[in-house]
Amino acid sequence: MPIASPFLRMGARSSGMVAWAMAALMVPATFYSILYHSLFIFQMIGYALLGMVAEGIYVLIVRRKLQLNSIASGLTVALIAASVPPSMPFLPMLSSILLAIWMMKLPMAGIPLRFNAAMAGRLFLMLVYSSHVVAWGTPTADVISTATPQELYRSEGFALELPQLLFGRVGGIWEELFLLVPGSPGETFPLIILLLGAVLCWKGIVAWRTPIAFLISFGITTALCGNSPMFNLFSAATIFSAVFIVSDPVSTPMSKSGKIACGIIIGVSNALLRHFTYYTEAIVYAVLLGNLFTPLLDRIAFAAQGWRLQRRR
């Protein structure tokens, strides 16, 4: 490649983007590890390495060359690990990793329609090993099925207060029952994740349009359905998905208007699914629905821009 203009380069580089996102994901994982489940961070790193090995094997077989810098697969697997309970057994986790990497991530590289591989892996776990996925551990006794804040609210009409959700620690009369807000390791510290998301936006690593459109449309739809928007935003995996899942560049549209439309589709469908169906956190379905619309939204944005230019002539 000869050197040619433009000689200037600005903004972030894609080589460091995944590493930054990985580092950001490590922060809440480390907190969770220190406070509640000391082995979790090592478990997550181990799974991430496993994902990288899985990509290495795939590349070796399909493209006949050895390639080891596959940190993107590591991030996908780390996201799966952060969105299920740490007590998840190894075999389901392995099959979900292989499904995500070998069937969803690598064969679909380079085509416009992409699904978020982490969400696909989690969907597999939810459908096949559903009893493990809801086994949120409490620190007093390791694996006991407890209700997440959403489930508590749904079944008993009891809403945790905002400070408890923000800092991931339950106080008052419920402290006897569970010390921490039950949930997956990734979603327990919404405040920290929100700050990390702001840092990632400022570094130019994630695009802000999709997550912001997602959060705003989700909040509005939840309010219209008659639920508390603040409680719903900060419980379950909403903030976590906004920062790490919805902002995924590969599976969301490229155009500005497409990004906003995709965020609104995900946000509205997620809020509606939470309100009208049995699922308490339906983010997996909402994200996959948004991914399905991505090529269509990009084409509409392209055609609309062309039409606008033609009309002005």
Place this chain on the structure above:
Amino acid sequence: MLRHIKTNWPDLLHFQPLETPFPAPERIFPGLEEIDPETFPAFLDEIGLVGMGGSGFPASEKIRASIGAHTLVINGVECEPGITVDQTILLHHPLWVQAGANACAKAIGATQVVLAVKNNPDHISRFRVLYPEYDIAPFPDRYPAGAEKLILKKLTGKMPPPGVRPYQMGYLVQNAVSLRAIGRAIVDGIPVVERPLTLTMPSTGFYKNIIAPLGLPIRDVLEAFNLPFDPEAHLISASGLMMGNEVGLDDCIEKTTLSLIILERSKLEEKERGCIRCGTCNTACPLGLHPYALVERIKKGRTKSPAFKAQMTECFLCGVCSAVCPSHIPLIRTLEEGKQCL
């Protein structure tokens, strides 16, 4: 997502010096006494003036087409980042620029003269003193702000339709350096034989605006300033960082050489990676086009749709999409090919 450009320029906000180490040209014909719309374009042909803002379009044609325009715009908005030659000329040679602008305005019958400059309070207060009878329009200090289309967008409030030249909207946009050349010919009787340009070597912190004679080999220019140039390690970019091209030591100063920027080769070599579909090119495009969608269609040969043609016509190859691409995909090369599909 356009960030500030990370190069170790000297502070461009301060007044830049103007140096002429080369011998001054001689007066070869008497200046022009009377400006006549009939003969003025022929006079411009005689002095050999082309658009000195980088386009190289013959100035006489532009003046002929623009007769009857109501506004003359002096383009002092640098098109390329890191170049300050336009504003330096406006600051140091106001008499020549004014002579040229007044002559142009008289020739086309313009009633209003607008001075378009970068939004820098120090410079603007100085321009108000130097050019008291002109209106001053400040422009943001970002690339691309100096393209004719974007200047007209700011002045008229809406984007000019595709394919419409500025004179069809009643505007004549002339570069400050072109007007200086007209003024030089009218006042001093010197045709276009010299070229103001920015000469800089960011790695050594050297930054100067100079006036160099046309046709001088670049080797001589570098020798006059004792720049440590090594062909293996360095690269000379003529006419800017974004739309310019690489030139060798034996190439000459041309009328459209806006700048000579000496860069280090090692910092420019980047490996192309796969597209991650992040959409940074869409966000950065100053016209709101979809660069990667265009590139995909060019590569697949699907170039017949009206939406593609409309967007491809609008694109003026500014190169912002290539510059911001996190994967270093040379989008601008493919878009250049796409221009030929029209």
